Each structure stands twice: as structure tokens, then as C-alpha cells.
Amino acid sequence: MGAKSVNVEVKSNVVKSPSGISVIWREIVKDKIALISLIFLVLVTAFVYGVSLVLDQKEIVKVDLFSIYEPPNDEFILGTDYGGRDVFGQLIIGTRNSLSIAILVTVMTGVIGIVYGLVSGYFGGHIDNIMMRILDFFMILPFTMIVIAFVAIIPKYSVWTFSLIMTAFLWMGLARLVRSRTLAEKELDYIQAAKTLGTSNIKIIFKHVLPNVSSLIIVSMTLSLAGNIGLESGLSFLGFGFPENTPSLGTLLSYARNPQVLEHRWWIWVPASVMILLLMLCVNNVGTALRRATDARQRRG
Amino acid sequence: MWKFSLRRILIMIPQLFFLSLLIFVLAKMMPGDALSGQIDPNIDPARIEELRIQMGWYDPWHQQYAAWVGNLLQGDLGDSFRFKMPVTELIGQRIANSFWLSVATLIFTYLIAIPLGITSGRFNDTWKDQLITGYSYLGFATPLFIFALVMLWLFGFQLQWFPSSGSIEPGLEPGTFEYFMSKFYHLLLPALSMALITTFSTIQYLRNDIVDTKQKEFILTARAKGASESRVYNKHILRNSLLPIAAFLGFEITGLIGGSIFIETIFSYPGMGQLLIESISLRDYSVVTATTLLFGMASILGALLSDIILSIIDPRIRIK
Numbered sequence: 001m002g003a004k005s006v007n008v009e010v011k012s013n014v015v016k017s018p019s020g021i022s023v024i025w026r027e028i029v030k031d032k033i034a035l036i037s038l039i040f041l042v043l044v045t046a047f048v049y050g051v052s053l054v055l056d057q058k059e060i061v062k063v064d065l066f067s068i069y070e071p072p073n074d075e076f077i078l079g080t081d082y083g084g085r086d087v088f089g090q091l092i093i094g095t096r097n098s099l100s101i102a103i104l105v106t107v108m109t110g111v112i113g114i115v116y117g118l119v120s121g122y123f124g125g126h127i128d129n130i131m132m133r134i135l136d137f138f139m140i141l142p143f144t145m146i147v148i149a150f151v152a153i154i155p156k157y158s159v160w161t162f163s164l165i166m167t168a169f170l171w172m173g174l175a176r177l178v179r180s181r182t183l184a185e186k187e188l189d190y191i192q193a194a195k196t197l198g199t200s201n202i203k204i205i206f207k208h209v210l211p212n213v214s215s216l217i218i219v220s221m222t223l224s225l226a227g228n229i230g231l232e233s234g235l236s237f238l239g240f241g242f243p244e245n246t247p248s249l250g251t252l253l254s255y256a257r258n259p260q261v262l263e264h265r266w267w268i269w270v271p272a273s274v275m276i277l278l279l280m281l282c283v284n285n286v287g288t289a290l291r292r293a294t295d296a297r298q299r300r301g
Numbered sequence: 302m303w304k305f306s307l308r309r310i311l312i313m314i315p316q317l318f319f320l321s322l323l324i325f326v327l328a329k330m331m332p333g334d335a336l337s338g339q340i341d342p343n344i345d346p347a348r349i350e351e352l353r354i355q356m357g358w359y360d361p362w363h364q365q366y367a368a369w370v371g372n373l374l375q376g377d378l379g380d381s382f383r384f385k386m387p388v389t390e391l392i393g394q395r396i397a398n399s400f401w402l403s404v405a406t407l408i409f410t411y412l413i414a415i416p417l418g419i420t421s422g423r424f425n426d427t428w429k430d431q432l433i434t435g436y437s438y439l440g441f442a443t444p445l446f447i448f449a450l451v452m453l454w455l456f457g458f459q460l461q462w463f464p465s466s467g468s469i470e471p472g473l474e475p476g477t478f479e480y481f482m483s484k485f486y487h488l489l490l491p492a493l494s495m496a497l498i499t500t501f502s503t504i505q506y507l508r509n510d511i512v513d514t515k516q517k518e519f520i521l522t523a524r525a526k527g528a529s530e531s532r533v534y535n536k537h538i539l540r541n542s543l544l545p546i547a548a549f550l551g552f553e554i555t556g557l558i559g560g561s562i563f564i565e566t567i568f569s570y571p572g573m574g575q576l577l578i579e580s581i582s583l584r585d586y587s588v589v590t591a592t593t594l595l596f597g598m599a600s601i602l603g604a605l606l607s608d609i610i611l612s613i614i615d616p617r618i619r620i621k
Binding site: 133136137141142145146148149150152226233234237239240257259262263273284 | 567
């Protein structure tokens, strides 16, 4: 009985090292730009998803021939496009769709990249060699062209197939990063100890190695989220992203391929460009703050 | 060096093989076949079947693949169903435009990156450096196509300093000085737009490299010998920091390929990227296959070029 209470006392005396989340939080609060970016992102996401619950997408994309190309006025805050559709409504729906697909693609590439990198790095040798040659091949392919070619030939084209195609040619960066860290990690003593104890490989990979490379994964996935927003809107801009009835930010920009729109009807393409720019900048700012948080030497907080 | 280059070229062979396989699968998945659009719809379906068998439509896939690669090696990429001419000829017209656009972009990229990178690295943590870092921070977050749209809107339409579309003034005779100048004039805005936005990675790389090199011991030695500040920077540091930039050349080519598709669409510049987009919307699939294949091959060659330049610069890589 007495021994037990002593034990409890000792435990409470140990200085707790700051948890990962509190380190990240301190870093973001210290970096004012990152804090503002995070608040902006949360607000935009909440607003966009909240409003689109009320807003009817079918109503927004319905063509209304009596109000084509109206400049911003009381009825349409940001005017209308060539089909008489409300630009502001499309902007909200578009931001939601762009964000959703960027998150979806980031998560899917994340899962593939992490597993691929862990397996390749942990087993090493011939497996690593073969897997890296495959990765090199994917790395070399010109992303935009291949995605466009695939999008063009898929018969039943939907948002899901689009995100799958994007995922298929985007997982390599994270996989390579995770692999190089795993290679270094598996030489450490605790992994050797776990092996000696007879822990199965799968358990070592996911219970021991994965938590130790997780900070790297979080940072890299945040930064690639910004990239994916840009890639999606770029592909939609060219007309190879979302189907026509699902507007994205890139769809709004693609109207500017018509010189008339670009020159005289700024309200169609400027808001969407500003939105993409702000989203990418903010995600980037948060990502750089996260990167500093994972590296003790660069921390500000 | 020769040994490394040879080994690197050997690695390229399976890459080319898999690329051709991927494109072949793409080509097979595309709707329609070589006959669609070429024959009269009134012809008896049995005759069409016969033709298909004759053309090897029902052969096992490896035979079809072999035949396809065989044609490819002879420079036969099929016929464009839209333009009614061999794809090789069609691409030949466009590829020169794309080539010159890429060359101009590369020149601009380095013209911007080298002075800015040197300034930023030499005077690091001053207002000049912060200005340049701010520029590359914005450049990192701005998608190329938005920037190009803004450039076109500002310089093409509002100020009207540059032509807003095409690659040449109509009615000029090839070979004359005016023809050349008009080409160059049409090239300027697209190339500048792409260079201004892609240059930031080179600037950042050069800056960080100079900041690193500045603290090395041989620089201390040079200073101790009494070398003037400009001599230290221009002779000792620059020589070490410029080399890795040269190795980026190959990667730049890969980036240019991806970027050209946006730039050419926005500026209606008749190059390969625009051809790809056009032929997809016209459902001209033999052209799509051929352009994708060429772009893929260009990327593979770009990576090869980078690795070989790197191995010349940095002998440690060769040991692998």
C-alpha cells in the first residue's frame, strides 16, 4: 500500500515534455501571419460548407437567359456569367468543391505515399530498389498531360474518377520523403530491440516507425494541400477537372479564356483568382509554421 | 563520367519501354479506331470487319504493341482524322513554336534568377533580401495560369503593349527581318509570364547556396589573402554556387512542358500544348497519343540531362 503511494508521487514530479499538439499550437500563435491564415481558413471553410447546406447547387447552375453577363448589382452581388448564373453562388459552391477535392486527393495520396514509403524504406535491399525504380518512373511522367489524356478517355467521368486519376500521379513526393526518413529510423536501437523481441514487421512499421515520422507527414501533407488546390483549379481551368455541372474555382476562371470576358467582365474571374490565391497562401503559411514546429532549432515559440 | 552516363542511359531504356506501354494502353482505351472518320458509313459492316482484321485489330495485344512500336520507330504516328494529314507533319509545324517558347522562357528564367539570387544571398537579411524573398514567396503560392491571365489582361488588353494571341503577324514573308521580329514580339509576353513565376525556386536555391558557401573556410582564406569583396563574390562564391543551378536545367525542361500547356492555351500560342488541348476537344485521338508520348519522352530526356550534368559537376554522385 505504502509503496504504491510513493510511486504515484514520483510520477507527478516528472516534468512533462510538451505534447506535439501544444508545440504546434504555440508555434502558430507566435507566428501572427500563420494565426491569421488559420483563422481565415477556418472561417472560409465553415462559411462555405455552412452556406452550401442551405444553397441549392441545382438552382445555382441553372441557366437564366434573361440575366446574361450582368455586372455586380443588388440582386447578384458579383454579377452573372454567360448563362445568367450567379457568380457569387458559384464562388461559394466552387470553393467548397475545390476544397473538398483537394482534401480528398491529399488524404488518398497521403495513405498511398505513407504505406509505400514505409514498406520501401523498412525492408530496404532489393524491394527498396525495385519500388524506387517504379517511383522514379512515375516521377518523370509529365503530370498535366497524362492526367488530361486519362480524363479525356474515361467513359463514366465523375468527381471520384477525377480524384482517383489525380491521386494516381501525385503520391510520389510523400512516398520518397517517408522512405528516406524510414531508412534512417530503422537503423536506430529501439527498432533493433523490437526486432530482437520478435515483434512482427507490420507492428514495427505501424506502431514504432510511423509515429516517429508522423510530424514529417503532417507538414508535407499540409503543403501538398496547397499544391492540390492549385492543380485542381488548373485542370478545371483547362476544362479537364470537374464536370460542367459541378462548378469549381477553376471553372469560373476558365470563362476568362474568352478574351471578351477577360477584358471587360472582371467580376467573373477576379474573385475566383483572389480566392485561389488566398487559399493557397494561407495553407502555405500554416504549413511553414508546422514545419518550424517540427524542427526544434527553428521554433519561435 | 562515361561509365556513369552509360549506366544512366541504360536505366532510361526500361523507362522508355514503360512509357510506350502506358501510352499504348491509353491509345487502346480511346474510343474509336484508325478507321473511324475515314470510311463511308454506308459501307457494309462485314467489309469493315474484314478491314479491321486486315489491320490487325483483333491480334493479341503484344503483336499489336510490336506493330505500334515498329511504326513509331519509323516515324509513323498515324493520321490525324481532323486535319487529314500525318500526325508527324502536324507536330512538325507546332514543335518549332514550342521549342522557341521554351528557349526564351529558359533564358528569361536565368536572366531574372541569377542577379536576384546573388543579391539576395550576398546581402542576406537586409531589406533587399526580404523584398526578393517576398517575391519568391508570392511566386510559390500563385498558380501559373492565374498569373498568366493577369499578365495578358494587363499588358495584352489594358496597356496593349503586346499582341494578345498567335505566334506571328499574318501576311509576313518567312526569312525576312520583320518576320523574325514579329515572332520574337509574340513570344515575349508568354515567355516572360512563365519565367517570372517559375524562376522563384532557382532564386531561393541560389540564395541558400550562397549563404552556405559564404561561411566556408576557403572564403575565409580568400578574404585573409586580401581579396576584394567583389572578387570573393564573383570569383570564389559564384563559381561554386552557379554549378548546381546548371544542373537544374533538365528539371526546368520538365516544368516547362507542364507550364506550356497553360501558357499556350491562355495566349492562343500555336504550340504543342495547345495542339493537345485542341485535339482532345476535337476527339482527334491519334494526335493526343502522339503529343502525350512526345511530352513524356521530353521529360525522360530532361531527367537524363540533369543527372549527367550533375555527375559532371559533383563527382560523388558517380560512385553510386
